[in-house]
Amino acid sequence: MKITVIYHSHSGKTRTIVEKIHRQLDADLIEVVPNQQYSTLSAVTKGCYRALTGTADIITPDQISLDETDLVVLACPVWAGKPSPVMNGALKALSGGGGTRAFLLVTCNDAKSGDQAIALLKSRASDAGLVPVGEGILDKQAVISDQAIVPLIERIRSAGAV
Template structure:
């Protein structure tokens, strides 16, 4: 089974979890980069407002062909209680995703808010089947047990649906 992990990470937390998932399932990693020319603080403030509005932004890669994968995993930090505009743009940029199973995870410093519901909406709007969601607090990123639990949940969700 070929799994592709598509994620956006600003501080490295989401990247860390995505790498654990890729190691556990021999998955392909695709990191989404925000093409905006803001400094780090300005990017966060401007993009949080965009996250609230569930907007999209220019990203690299601009198109992602996932037709060769059986299942997809999406990862994002939580901004304004939602996934980032960059991961929204990435989901919108997918080619060959229709009918595939997908799951999503988020990393957060407070609460995940509506991130799971928004991820599910975006995934299903692209014709995929959302089979699960998970989240992990930034304080637990380095906790191998908590990270393993999240990875197990996501991989179990992928294999069970």
């Protein structure tokens, strides 16, 4: 079973989580970064505007093949209650993912915001031809707690094993 984790992380929290997933599940890790990097200020202004409008950032890598992948994990921070525009860019860059199972993961300060963002990420993943099979929301506390991360990794393992 091949698991590919595609992630965006602006300030490092999502990266910390996906690195654990990578180590525990021997998953491939693909970091997507915006070609125009965000500063702290431009993330709040331009980044939130782009998240609110559902805009897809131009990203590197600009093509991501899922040809050999059994389960893809899409992980990103919540910006303005939505998936980050960098993750929208990642969804646009996917190829060969038709019918691939997807586990959706967001990190956020507040789980309510995470609920809203995960619903959108799920529908965008479906629009991209993926099949959502699981989801996780890590809020400010959960993101630093092994109590939340250990069961999350088990849920991803099960989603991949189906």
